[in-house]
Amino acid sequence: MTTEQYDDPVIPKFWNLPILRHLNKLQDMSNSSKGVPDYIKTQIQNCIDCINSREDYCDSTTSPSSTAIENMITKTNQHPWQQVYDRGDIQWKVGPGMLTGQMEGSFLKTLVSMANARRILEIGLFTGNSALAMAEALPVDGKVIALEISGYIGKFARQLMDESPHGEKVDIMIGPAKDNMEQLAQEGQKFDIVFIDANKEGYLDYYKIVMDNDMLTPRGTILIDNGLHGGMAYLSPEQSLLPGLEGSNMIITNFNEYVYNDDRVAQVMIPIRDGIMAIRRKDEFEGKL
């Protein structure tokens, strides 16, 4: 998503659900049109409530985030990101909407513990929600290497990590992810999980670096965040109703297609939040190893 949206107060909590954007629009239209019967308005509200309640229920039945992650989310929410941008400390607008959140964070944590992962590569740290969630499920000698382009954000995240009991498992590398990944590949580093959650136009490069340099351990998994891209992966710009993203809607669609056609792998799109694609080596997926 473009960065403007993270600060936009009209973006609903579940911005990633296009059906909700359409229903909100329908509600506005019905409220501003003459003669729409109340039972139609009630039914539109029922639809909106059903969607919100489903998401809220999933959150409420998921284990709560740790105190350290709550602290991280609170401090991220309180930080004056607009001022930071206006001062020029960061070159693009960011905001709390970038955080993974409780349900996806818990899902990542579950995958880390299921895989008995020890080494994780995260591409796109922001203030560290997903990095810390995954670190919490690692053994004491486990590591998350987290890549972040912004020195300002990296420093902010480091402070939050240092306040957390599991933060020492997170190493932060500042700079363009591609450069740092190439360095890690040259060093022969391998990872049980690679979580890609940075600039969408970089996804294909990041995926290729991991696959072409054999950076996954045996039974390793690549996880792709925003695999549905707010609906743009499968809708036209007009249908997606996501303001500010016109013209960029094919980025993730093309990426998903590339992975689908890559004979080396098998994958599944999991419709949690904005979609997580889990990619495995095909031999392992089919039980041949």
Ligand SMILES: C[S@@+](CC[C@H](N)C(=O)[O-])C[C@H]1O[C@@H](n2cnc3c(N)ncnc32)[C@H](O)[C@@H]1O
């Ligand atoms: C969606 S946020 C990551 C959210 C984080 N994974 C979480 O769950 O809390 C994306 C982050 O990637 C960073 N980023 C964008 N382009 C990058 C690049 N080329 N290299 C490294 N990081 C980049 C942004 O500064 C931003 O902090």
